[in-house]
Amino acid sequence: MSPVAENKWVKVGQKGSGPGPRSSHALTVVGNKVYCFGGELKPTIHIDNDLYVFDLQTQEWSIAPATGDAPFPCFGVSMVPIGTTIYVYGGRDDTRRYNGLYSYDTLTNKWELLSPVEEGLPGRSYHSMACDDRNVYVFGGVTAKGRVNTLHGYDVVGRKWVEYPAGGEACKGRGGPGLVVVEGKVWVLFGFDGNELGDIHCFDLASGVWTAVETTGDVPPARSVFPAVRSGKEIVVYGGEEEPHELMHMGAGKLSGEVYRLDTETLVWEKVVDGTEEGKKPSPRGWCAFAVAVKDGEEGLLVHGGNSPTNERLDDMVFWRF
Template sequence: MSPVAENNKWVKVGEKGIGPGPRSSHAMTVAGNKVYCFGGELKPTIPIDNDLYVFDLETQEWSIANATGDAPFPCFGVCMVTIGSTIYVYGGRDASRKYNGLYSYETLTNEWKMLSPPEEGLPGRSYHSMVADDRKVYVFGGVSAKGRLNTLDAYDVVDRKWVQYPSAGEACKGRGAPGLAVVEGKIWVLFGFDGNELDDIHCFDLASGEWTAVETSGEIPEARSVFSAVSCGKHVVIYGGEEEPHELMHMGAGRFSRDVYKLDTETLVWEKVKLVEGTKEEEKPSPRGWCAFAVAVKDGREGLLVHGGNCPTNERLDDMVFFGF
């Protein structure tokens, strides 16, 4: 068993069973006391498999879901979220730039269903970002066959249809791999990549239907993409990411971060999160990006759970770490 999680401390999570192994550009979400992991690559642009890996947060054991139905094909640059007992998986592509549509996976019956093919629903993409509330799955940005996008759409799981929101406008460039969070009725878009690492923030008010370019202060993080971003109360918490791309772009490993920051969405002040006093260097996770992440509850504490990713040596990681809020 791993040590009990503490606030502002990284804990390496013990793992047993058949897990995803080393990979990056994959996705992760939590339903109940289980973590679900899908997609990814071991070598750049070559998807590994379309197995759905399940991690039990209590037994700390991995298994592969005995899934039925119509599953997404093997892909990378994919996203997944949970509403109730249902997981929603959208996007991602294979080596030939074929894109997945929107799928659901019902955790109570272990059944996959295709809800919306890319040729009929939202245009296919990869390296987009996705969040959910209790009714809608929100999708922002990503890289499509026609380039990088700056659109915000949502799939209404009750009405079973896509909803398109107003354009973010020219001030918000099309981008891949931004941070995305929903906080108190607002969608927050943070940073991303448009050929360069971006440092801007934009906010969409779901009630008014208006976009705002957001100016922040405090310990502002460097521009970045492919990082972990989740909401915690009124805060957006981010970890890691690529601050400077490699000259080979996706084929190489750029300069990665290992720091945690939080943004107060009311005061618009950033704070670099200080780890508990006495934290040793070897207790900190490796700098990384392109990892899978989700909010999870471990040992009674809520925090950020991160699996795998790419590191400065361009090797894919297979560890799982937890940061208690």
């Protein structure tokens, strides 16, 4: 038998004019390009609305020559890719204005407002997004009326919102949950409702039914504002806030640096052994930007920035091979 490759973090070198230190921003990948948008350097203060582009081969940042109707500067924003188009939704500025749904065509470098916040989905921040080949899914988040447990989809072909059944009493309204689509099912993991949540819920898109999911194994502690991505039939989660700070969003809280994976068939968690050398492990973090990327021919989790245990925003980029 060949030896199993050790799981470890790899620091990704960065050149050029990048986004710098920030948290509560969004990251997504189209081909070999990483796109970064939004964020805050100081709590609840937005930074800019530049769309930063990172080339995974040259490891160099640039700012996209974007045209069209761009989202205004915001934090607590999410984005996902379908084909060569990026979909950006939500986020707010320091006056609590919320963005609607925008698309960005990576071939023409053009922004388009698809759904104004006044006409489409109610505005929010610290929601979560996931996608399949045709739909963008939005769950939860913090609206002007508080945290919600609603699930919506945006059909990018028909250009319309679809409202699914809400999560129900068992699935409380929450901010900062994980959201992952695996084979026709939308998984909601953890989040924050004033306390860190440790529950998991699954929505079957075909039957329209929610299920509260019980898992076993190395079950992660309750958490929010963490990366959650799909790897085959597994869900991989990393980091996040396990305990809130007494100053809430103005502080860092207790942050995790661990990686876990959940088999969505057996419902068994595994805590992944981190083989990164001491001194080279990335700082525990939450509120970071993340996406699935392919680096040097290997698929894995790409993470940028976030908030650290010292409450200082990070500007590093790290990669965890699946």
